[in-house]
Amino acid sequence: xxxxxxxxxxxxxxxLIVGAVLLVAPHAVALVLALRGVGPVxxxxxxRLQMNLLLSAIWSLxxxxxxxxxxGGNAIAGERADRSAEFLxxxxxxxxxxxxxxxxxxxxxxxxxxxxxxxxxxxxxARLPEVWAEFYAAFWIxxxxxxxxxxxxxxxxxxxxxxxxxxTFSICGGLVxxxxxxxxxxxxxxxxxxxxxAFGPWYWGTYRGTCLVLALGCxxxxxxxxxxxxxx
Amino acid sequence: MTTQADHGPAIELxxxxxxxxxxxxxxxxxLQVARGSTFGLIGPNGAGKSTTIRMLMGVLSPTAGExxxxxxxVRAEPVRLKQRVGYVPEMHHVYRWMRVxxxxxxxxxxxxxxxxxTCREMLDLFALDPRKKVKHLSKGTxxxxxxxxxxxxxxxxxxxxxxxxxxxxIAREEFLEGVLRTLxxxxxxxLFSTNTLDDVQRLADTVGILHDGRLLxxxxxxxxxxxxxxxxxxxxxxxxxxxxxxGTVWQRVEGREWLVTVGDFSAEKVEQIRAEGGVEHVExxxxxxxxxxxxxxxxxxxxx
Numbered sequence: 055x056x057x058x059x060x061x062x063x064x065x066x067x068x069x070l071i072v073g074a075v076l077l078v079a080p081h082a083v084a085l086v087l088a089l090r091g092v093g094p095v096x097x098x099x100x101x102r103l104q105m106n107l108l109l110s111a112i113w114s115l116x117x118x119x120x121x122x123x124x125x126g127g128n129a130i131a132g133e134r135a136d137r138s139a140e141f142l143x144x145x146x147x148x149x150x151x152x153x154x155x156x157x158x159x160x161x162x163x164x165x166x167x168x169x170x171x172x173x174x175x176x177x178x179x180a181r182l183p184e185v186w187a188e189f190y191a192a193f194w195i196x197x198x199x200x201x202x203x204x205x206x207x208x209x210x211x212x213x214x215x216x217x218x219x220x221x222t223f224s225i226c227g228g229l230v231x232x233x234x235x236x237x238x239x240x241x242x243x244x245x246x247x248x249x250x251x252a253f254g255p256w257y258w259g260t261y262r263g264t265c266l267v268l269a270l271g272c273x274x275x276x277x278x279x280x281x282x283x284x285x286x
Numbered sequence: 287m288t289t290q291a292d293h294g295p296a297i298e299l300x301x302x303x304x305x306x307x308x309x310x311x312x313x314x315x316x317l318q319v320a321r322g323s324t325f326g327l328i329g330p331n332g333a334g335k336s337t338t339i340r341m342l343m344g345v346l347s348p349t350a351g352e353x354x355x356x357x358x359x360v361r362a363e364p365v366r367l368k369q370r371v372g373y374v375p376e377m378h379h380v381y382r383w384m385r386v387x388x389x390x391x392x393x394x395x396x397x398x399x400x401x402x403x404t405c406r407e408m409l410d411l412f413a414l415d416p417r418k419k420v421k422h423l424s425k426g427t428x429x430x431x432x433x434x435x436x437x438x439x440x441x442x443x444x445x446x447x448x449x450x451x452x453x454x455x456i457a458r459e460e461f462l463e464g465v466l467r468t469l470x471x472x473x474x475x476x477l478f479s480t481n482t483l484d485d486v487q488r489l490a491d492t493v494g495i496l497h498d499g500r501l502l503x504x505x506x507x508x509x510x511x512x513x514x515x516x517x518x519x520x521x522x523x524x525x526x527x528x529x530x531x532x533g534t535v536w537q538r539v540e541g542r543e544w545l546v547t548v549g550d551f552s553a554e555k556v557e558q559i560r561a562e563g564g565v566e567h568v569e570x571x572x573x574x575x576x577x578x579x580x581x582x583x584x585x586x587x588x589x590x
Contacts, residue, residue, distance in 0.1 A: 146368035202381040284347035
């Protein structure tokens with residue numbers, strides 16, 4: 055299993071570098087801006103650095119979705135595209151183990167991106183004054199939306215990747231579908247007369263629910279298809 | 287404990303068929319390869335050799351039919367099967383970004399029966415640099431690496447799809463005599479497809495000729511060469527070729543020369559041709575595998 059995970063790491067190294075850049079870059083910008091005295095006006099006892107880090111951590115979490123989309127879409131189709139899937143097919147390794155290595159890599163990547171950002175946010179939230187209570191509550195709903203959208207990016211890409219030979223199409227499909235859901239729900243809200251609440255709580259709640267169901271369904275379908283498929 | 291599956295044929299194909307859309311690549315192929323034998327699969331380009339081998343290795347699903355390798359259904363037990371089979375594909379898709387030693391380490395981690403000694407011997411034989419990246423290997427060196435990976439777990443069955451392509455004459459000779467000969471002598475079953483008929487004649491004990499997805503011939507090579515002969519009849523002035531004997535593989539008339547290649551050769555067949563009106567002289571010619579192969583294919587093409 056160790057070698058399979060290592061192989062996954064090497065195959066996705068470029069994506070992981072992109073992920074690392076997307077993790078670090080917002081914080082680097084935040085630090086530079088804070089050092090130069092640039093940033094939002096502080097309120098209720100937060101320093102400019104803390105304010106900048108609060109924003110950069112949120113940005114970093116949002117950008118992690120892209121890393122997930124790249125990992126999901128490249129998972130299986132990437133090996134088909136460079137024909138190394140053929141080589142793997144001749145070796146005595148169960149498809150389930152191959153998939154397990156891919157899932158381990160994705161989970162470790164998500165943990166490495168989310169945990170530092172969440173720790174930064176929790177540390178800052180601990181110092182937030184009462185006046186920010188509403189923001190604090192809203193953040194977790196926002197984070198839920200970000201996490202579920204990231205999961206949808208990954209899982210839709212995963213399904214397409216298990217069926218297609220092109221990682222580009224798989225990644226694009228993964229990236230586009232949640233936005234189509236978003237658009238579809240907005241149009242539904244508009245047509246059904248809830249135009250004023252088009253982006254209200256029902257909208258985001260329905261969006262999260264739809265994306266979660268879609269993500270889980272796509273992950274199950276992609277896994278099932280790859281396990282049953284004879285060809286690499 | 288040995289089971290019946292351990293004593294049956296190494297390879298057993300029953301009615302194996304593969305269609306790609308409207309194209310019939312393999313047509314109800316039934317074949318048995320005995321354990322310990324060396325089977326050479328030959329056929330013109332597009333005959334279905336690689337498709338058959340890919341189905342045999344469980345990386346291509348057949349449209350119909352069954353494939354059993356070492357007593358196992360290739361679709362039911364692919365992982366267990368691959369532990370016991372070494373395979374060199376026609377195209378070598380080894381991870382290009384790995385070093386040779388990393389590829390070896392990767393494969394070693396997957397095979398329960400990996401033999402470090404065999405691997406080292408092959409590294410030395412092929413003078414492979416373990417530190418070199420796969421993407422920097424020449425086509426021939428990549429073929430050598432593929433062969434090393436296929437034999438280093440001491441497989442019971444070795445399947446080689448055009449293994450000598452890209453090898454220089456010295457490496458080819460070393461592989462044929464050094465590696466393949468050793469495996470054959472050790473009693474391991476070897477199936478190889480090739481267009482180099484000399485290799486088949488040198489190494490194989492059984493040969494199969496595939497054409498348009500159908501198996502034309504499946505026989506012991508000595509027996510095939512011993513019983514397939516070309517009869518050259520010289521026709522007299524105005525003479526025309528008559529009826530060909532049963533088992534005729536191919537025939538051609540050019541001027542006064544009438545060539546007939548017959549399977550299951552016998553003196554009666556010579557007499558039958560001699561008895562045809564207009565035949566002045568008859569001569570029997572022994573065939574090498576290459577001529578025999580060409581005659582079978584030409585005969586099929588003429589008949590189709």
